[in-house]
Amino acid sequence: MDLALIQRLIKPAHTKIILLVMDGLGGHPSEGGVYTELETAITPHLDSLAAGSICGLHQVIGPGITPGSGPGHLALFGYDPLRYEVGRGILAGLGIDFEFKAHDVAARGNFCTVDDAGVIVDRRAGRIPTETCAELCRKLSRITLPGVELFLAPVKDYRFLLVLRGDHLSEKVADTDPLQTGEKRLPPRALHPDAKLTADRVEQFLEEARKILADERPANSVLLRGFSLKPDIKGMKDSFGLKAAAVASYPMYRGLARLLGMEAPDCGESMDERIGVIEKRWRDFDFFFLHEKRTDSAGEDGDFEKKVACIEAVDSAIPRLMHLQPDVFVVTGDHSTPARLKSHSWHPVPVMLFSKMCRPDEVDKFCERACRSGYLGPRFPTTDLMPLVLANAMRLNKFGA
Amino acid sequence: MDLALIQRLIKPAHTKIILLVMDGLGGHPSEGGVYTELETAITPHLDSLAAGSICGLHQVIGPGITPGSGPGHLALFGYDPLRYEVGRGILAGLGIDFEFKAHDVAARGNFCTVDDAGVIVDRRAGRIPTETCAELCRKLSRITLPGVELFLAPVKDYRFLLVLRGDHLSEKVADTDPLQTGEKRLPPRALHPDAKLTADRVEQFLEEARKILADERPANSVLLRGFSLKPDIKGMKDSFGLKAAAVASYPMYRGLARLLGMEAPDCGESMDERIGVIEKRWRDFDFFFLHEKRTDSAGEDGDFEKKVACIEAVDSAIPRLMHLQPDVFVVTGDHSTPARLKSHSWHPVPVMLFSKMCRPDEVDKFCERACRSGYLGPRFPTTDLMPLVLANAMRLNKFGA
Numbered sequence: 069m070d071l072a073l074i075q076r077l078i079k080p081a082h083t084k085i086i087l088l089v090m091d092g093l094g095g096h097p098s099e100g101g102v103y104t105e106l107e108t109a110i111t112p113h114l115d116s117l118a119a120g121s122i123c124g125l126h127q128v129i130g131p132g133i134t135p136g137s138g139p140g141h142l143a144l145f146g147y148d149p150l151r152y153e154v155g156r157g158i159l160a161g162l163g164i165d166f167e168f169k170a171h172d173v174a175a176r177g178n179f180c181t182v183d184d185a186g187v188i189v190d191r192r193a194g195r196i197p198t199e200t201c202a203e204l205c206r207k208l209s210r211i212t213l214p215g216v217e218l219f220l221a222p223v224k225d226y227r228f229l230l231v232l233r234g235d236h237l238s239e240k241v242a243d244t245d246p247l248q249t250g251e252k253r254l255p256p257r258a259l260h261p262d263a264k265l266t267a268d269r270v271e272q273f274l275e276e277a278r279k280i281l282a283d284e285r286p287a288n289s290v291l292l293r294g295f296s297l298k299p300d301i302k303g304m305k306d307s308f309g310l311k312a313a314a315v316a317s318y319p320m321y322r323g324l325a326r327l328l329g330m331e332a333p334d335c336g337e338s339m340d341e342r343i344g345v346i347e348k349r350w351r352d353f354d355f356f357f358l359h360e361k362r363t364d365s366a367g368e369d370g371d372f373e374k375k376v377a378c379i380e381a382v383d384s385a386i387p388r389l390m391h392l393q394p395d396v397f398v399v400t401g402d403h404s405t406p407a408r409l410k411s412h413s414w415h416p417v418p419v420m421l422f423s424k425m426c427r428p429d430e431v432d433k434f435c436e437r438a439c440r441s442g443y444l445g446p447r448f449p450t451t452d453l454m455p456l457v458l459a460n461a462m463r464l465n466k467f468g469a
Numbered sequence: 470m471d472l473a474l475i476q477r478l479i480k481p482a483h484t485k486i487i488l489l490v491m492d493g494l495g496g497h498p499s500e501g502g503v504y505t506e507l508e509t510a511i512t513p514h515l516d517s518l519a520a521g522s523i524c525g526l527h528q529v530i531g532p533g534i535t536p537g538s539g540p541g542h543l544a545l546f547g548y549d550p551l552r553y554e555v556g557r558g559i560l561a562g563l564g565i566d567f568e569f570k571a572h573d574v575a576a577r578g579n580f581c582t583v584d585d586a587g588v589i590v591d592r593r594a595g596r597i598p599t600e601t602c603a604e605l606c607r608k609l610s611r612i613t614l615p616g617v618e619l620f621l622a623p624v625k626d627y628r629f630l631l632v633l634r635g636d637h638l639s640e641k642v643a644d645t646d647p648l649q650t651g652e653k654r655l656p657p658r659a660l661h662p663d664a665k666l667t668a669d670r671v672e673q674f675l676e677e678a679r680k681i682l683a684d685e686r687p688a689n690s691v692l693l694r695g696f697s698l699k700p701d702i703k704g705m706k707d708s709f710g711l712k713a714a715a716v717a718s719y720p721m722y723r724g725l726a727r728l729l730g731m732e733a734p735d736c737g738e739s740m741d742e743r744i745g746v747i748e749k750r751w752r753d754f755d756f757f758f759l760h761e762k763r764t765d766s767a768g769e770d771g772d773f774e775k776k777v778a779c780i781e782a783v784d785s786a787i788p789r790l791m792h793l794q795p796d797v798f799v800v801t802g803d804h805s806t807p808a809r810l811k812s813h814s815w816h817p818v819p820v821m822l823f824s825k826m827c828r829p830d831e832v833d834k835f836c837e838r839a840c841r842s843g844y845l846g847p848r849f850p851t852t853d854l855m856p857l858v859l860a861n862a863m864r865l866n867k868f869g870a
Contacts, residue, residue: 096828104828125844129868130470132856133478136869149869150474156870294870408826412867414860415828416844436828446844 071146071307074455074464078309083395083461085310085355086346089144090382091137092364093401094125094417094436096408098372105363105372105407106418107435109379113386114399118420119432124444125416126453128403134414137364140402141324145357146308146454147301154324155239155296160229162323164221168298173237173266176294177220177228178245179204179287186252186289191245192226193287201228204287211276213269230292232270238263241270243293253291266295303329304355308458313349315342316359325357339385350392354461358389367405375407396460397422398453399434416447423460470856472547472708475865479710484796484862486711486756487747490545491783492538493765494802495526495818495837497809499773506764506773506808507819508836510780514787515800515835519821524832525845526817527854529804535815538765541803542725546758547709547855548702555725556640556697561630563724565622569699574638574667577695578621578629579646580605580688587653587690592646593627594688602629605688612677614670624720631693633671639664642671644694654692667696704730705756709859714750716743717760726758740786751793755862759790768806776808797861798823799854800835817848824861 095104128135128143129150138159139149154162157174168174179201181190196204202222209220216234223229240260244253256270274290281288304312306329314325314332322332331353335345339360346356360382366375389397400419403412418439420431429443440446458464496505529536529544530551539560540550555563558575569575580602582591597605603623610621620632641661645654657671675691682689705713707730715726715733723733732754736746740761747757761783767776790798801820804813819840821832830844841847859865 096826099825130474130856131849131853132858132860132865133470133474134860134865134867136867139869150471153869159870406826413826414857414865437831440830440844441842446846 071302073467074146074458075307077465077467078458079463079465080309081461081463083354083463084350084392085396085457085461086358086389086392086394086398087144087356087457088358088360088382088389088397088399089141090360090363090379090399090401092367092403092405092412093379094404094406094413094415095367095375096404096406096413096415098408104436105367105375106379107437109376109383111379111383111434113383114434115432117386117390117397117399117422118434118438120426120428121420121422121431122426122429122444123418123420123431123434123439123442124448125436125439125446126400126419126444126448126450127416128450131447132414134412135403136412137320137402138324140450141321143450144400144402144453145304145328146451147328148451152299152301154299154327156294157229157296158298159320159323160223160227160294161231162327163319164223164229165323166219166221166229166231168231169233170298171233171237172298173232173239174296175230175292177230178291179226179228180289180291181286182253182289188246188249188251188253188289188291190286191249191291195225196287198222198224200287201226204281204284207280208277211273211280213272216269218273226287230273232266237266239295239297241267241295243295244274245291245293253289256292298327301327305329308454309463310355311353312355312357313353314357314359315345316357317342318359318361321359330357339382343385343388346389347392363401364405367407368410370407370410372407395423395462396457398457400453419444419448419453421453421456421460426460470853472703474868475547475856475859476708478866478868479859480864480866481710482862482864484755484864485751485793486797486858486862487759487790487793487795487799488545488757488858489759489761489783489790489798489800490542491761491764491780491800491802493768493804493806493813494780495805495807495814495816496768496776497805497807497814497816499809505837506768506776507780508838510777510784512780512784512835514784516833518787518791518798518800518823519835519839520833521827521829522821522823522832523827523830523845524819524821524835524840524843525849526837526840526847527801527820527845527849527851528817529851532848533815535813536804537813538721538803539725541851542722544851545801545803545854546705546729547852548729549852553700553702555700555728557695558630558697559699560721560724561624561628561695562632563728564720565624565630566724567620567622567630567632569632570634571699572634572638573699574633574640575697576631576693578631579692580627580629581690581692582687583654583690589647589650589652589654589690589692591687592648592650592692596626597688599623599625601688602627605682605685608681609678612674612681614673617670619674627688631674633667638667640696640698642668642696644696645675646692646694654690657693699728702728706730709855710864711756712754713756713758714754715758715760716746717758718743719760719762722760722762731758740783744786744789747790748793764802765806768808769811771808771811773808796824796863797858799858820845820849820854822854822857822861827861
C-alpha cells in the first residue's frame with residue numbers, strides 16, 4: 069500500500085490501538101508432529117479474541133523470503149522493508165540509544181581472535197563479556213583519523229558499534245568480515261568511487277586498531293560489517309498521525325521504534341511490567357507497540373515446548389489488555405521462527421485484528437491452520453496491515469467523493 | 470518476485486529438487502460433467518504426496534490470460550514471462566538445437582499452398598512430412614541476399630526455421646501469415662524505421678522462394694511469423710545457483726531449458742526412460758525439470774479420457790521418484806488444457822510443493838477443487854513458486870538483520 073495515499077487520507081481520532089507482536093510467532097510441526105507451536109498451545113483468550121476478529125496469515129516480503137526482525141517490524145508498522153533498508157550498523161546504534169547525526173556512517177563491529185599470520189581463528193573472540201568489550205572500545209577511541217570523528221561503543225558481548233562522522237563520507241564500503249574462520253580479514257573496499265575516502269579512513273582505523281590490540285587476548289583484532297546511513301524515513305506521527313509508544317525491552321526493537329518517531333518508555337523485562345507501563349501511559353499515546361521477545365528466543369533455541377509455554381504466558385495476559393478496551397487490537401508476529409529450524413523462516417505469520425467494525429470471519433482459534441481460512445487470506449501482505457488498522461481505528465478518510 | 474533480490478539471497482546447499490511438469494495439467498469438466506480430468510483420474514500417489522505438501526492453484530500471467538507453453542515454463546522456472554519474451558522464431562530454433570549468434574533474427578516458417586492468384590488455400594500445405602520439409606529447406610537455402618547470411622532448417626511436418634544473420638538487422642518485422650485461408654500472404658512490414666533493411670531482405674527472400682517453389686505441390690509458398698532475437702536472460706546457475714537438468718523429450722522444452730543454461734541429457738520418449746535418466750544423473754544436478762507432454766496433447770485432441778489416463782500413468786511413476794528422496798518435489802502444469810476447449814486456457818493450474826519444512830495444509834487430494842483451499846491460495850503467481858522452492862531447499866539467506 070502506498071504510504072503517500074494513506075498519509076493523504078489520515079484524519080484525527082481519539083481511538084486507541086494495541087499491536088502485540090510475539091516475535092517469531094509463526095511455527096512448524098516438529099519432526100513427526102502434526103501441530104505447530106501455536107496450534108499446540110492452549111490459548112483460550114487468544115481464541116476468544118479471534119472469534120471477534122478478522123484473521124489471516126501475513127507475508128512480510130514475498131513467498132520463500134525469510135525476513136529479519138528489522139524488515140518484519142518495519143512492515144508491521146506499514147513501511148515497505150524493500151524500500152527502507154536499515155543497515156546492520158545503524159540497527160546496532162539504535163539498539164544502544166546512539167544519537168545519530170544526518171550523515172553518520174555506522175558499522176557493526178566484532179572483536180575477534182587472529183593468529184600471528186592474521187588468520188581469523190575465532191570471529192567472536194571467545195564471546196568476551198560486555199565489560200571487556202567496553203574497555204577495548206575505550207582504548208580504540210584514542211585513534212584519530214584526519215577529518216573524521218570516531219565513536220566506539222559496546223553493544224553486547226563481543227559486538228560493538230563504530231560510527232564515522234565527517235564530510236564526504238559514504239556508506240558504500242564492503243564488509244571486512246569474511247564470515248568464516250581460517251581466512252584473513254578483508255580490506256574495507258570502496259563499492260563506489262565516492263566511498264574511496266571512507267574506505268581509506270576505515271583501513272587506517274583497522275591498522276591502528278591492530279597495533280592497539282596486538283597484546284590483547286583473545287580480542288586482538290576487529291571485523292566490521294553493515295556500513296550504513298540512517299534511512300530517511302518519516303515517523304508514525306507524520307505518516308499516520310499516530311502518537312506511538314514502543315513497549316519493548318530488547319534494545320534493537322526500541323531503537324527501530326525510535327527511528328520511526330515512537331517513544332520508548334522504560335519498561336521491565338516481564339510482560340506484567342510492560343502491561344503496567346501501557347496502563348500508566350494509556351492516555352498519552354494513540355498506538356502501543358507491545359513486544360514479546362521470548363517466543364523467538366525459544367524458537368531459535370529449537371525448544372518447541374518452551375515456545376508453546378511462552379505463547380500460553382502471553383495468552384494469560386490478554387484479559388488485562390482487553391480491559392483497557394482498545395479500539396483496535398492486533399496480535400501477530402514479525403516472522404516465523406519454527407523450533408524445528410532453530411532460525412527465522414519464510415512461513416507466513418498468523419495475524420488477527422480485533423475491532424468492533426472488523427466484520428469478523430469464522431475463525432475462532434488463533435493458529436496457522438485456522439487463520440489460513442480467515443478473511444485476510446493465507447498470504448496477506450504485511451504492509452497492508454497498517455492501513456487496515458487505521459481504518460478500524462476510524463482514522464482514514466474516504467478516497468474520492 | 471524480483472530476481473535481483475533472490476539472487477542476492479542465494480546460498481549454496483546440497484539439496485535436490487524435482488519439478489515435475491504435466492503439460493496442460495489444469496482442466497475443466499466436460500459438457501454435462503462435474504469433474505475435471507485431474508479430479509476424475511484415480512491418483513493415489515499424487516494424493517498421498519498432496520497430504521504432505523503445500524498446495525494451491527497457480528496463475529501464470531493474470532486472470533483470464535491464457536499462457537503459451539514458453540511463458541508457462543519460464544514462469545515456473547522463476548522468470549517473468551512478460552519481461553522475458555521468447556519469440557516464436559527463437560523457440561523454433563531452440564527446439565532443433567540451432568546455434569544462435571548474438572544478433573540473429575529468427576522466424577517460424579510454414580510451407581503452405583496458394584492458388585494461381587496467390588490466395589492461401591492451405592496454411593499447412595497438407596501437413597507435408599518432415600522429410601519433404603527438409604528437402605524444400607535445402608532448395609530455399611540456395612537463395613542469396615546481399616549482406617545477409619540465410620539459414621533454413623526443417624522443424625516438424627510443414628514447419629521450418631528461417632534465420633537471418635548480418636549487420637543492422639532487426640526483429641521488428643510484421644508476420645506475413647494472415648492466420649487464415651482465403652487471403653494472400655501479408656508483406657513483411659517494418660514495424661520500426663530500423664527494420665526497413667530487414668523487411669526488404671525478407672521480401673526478397675519471399676519473392677525468390679515463390680519462384681523456387683512455383684512447381685511444387687502442395688507446398689508452393691511460405692508464411693513467416695514470430696520474427697525475434699534471442700533474449701538476454703541469465704541462466705539458472707547465475708540466477709539461483711542451481712545446476713539444472715531438463716529431462717524432456719519434446720524439442721521446444723529442451724531448447725527453452727538450454728536457453729536458461731540447463732543441460733538437456735538425452736532421454737527416451739517414455740516416463741520410465743526419463744526417470745531412469747534422473748536416477749543415473751542424480752548426483753550431477755541440483756534441479757531436475759521432468760516434463761510430460763502427453764497430458765497437453767490429449768487435452769488439445771479434446772480427448773478427456775485419454776488425458777485422465779495420461780495423468781494416471783504419471784501417478785504410477787511417483788513412488789519411483791519419491792524413492793530418490795528429493796528435498797523438494799513440485800508437481801504441477803505449465804497451463805491448463807481442458808479437453809473441452811481443445812486448447813490452452815486461462816484457468817489456474819494445480820500445484821503442490823512437498824518438503825519436510827513446507828508446513829503442509831489440509832489438502833489431501835491433488836486436483837483443482839482441493840488445491841483451491843491450500844495454503845498457496847487459489848491464484849498463486851507462478852513466478853513466486855521458484856523462491857518458495859529455493860526456501861524449502863534451504864538455499865536462501867534471510868533478508869535483513
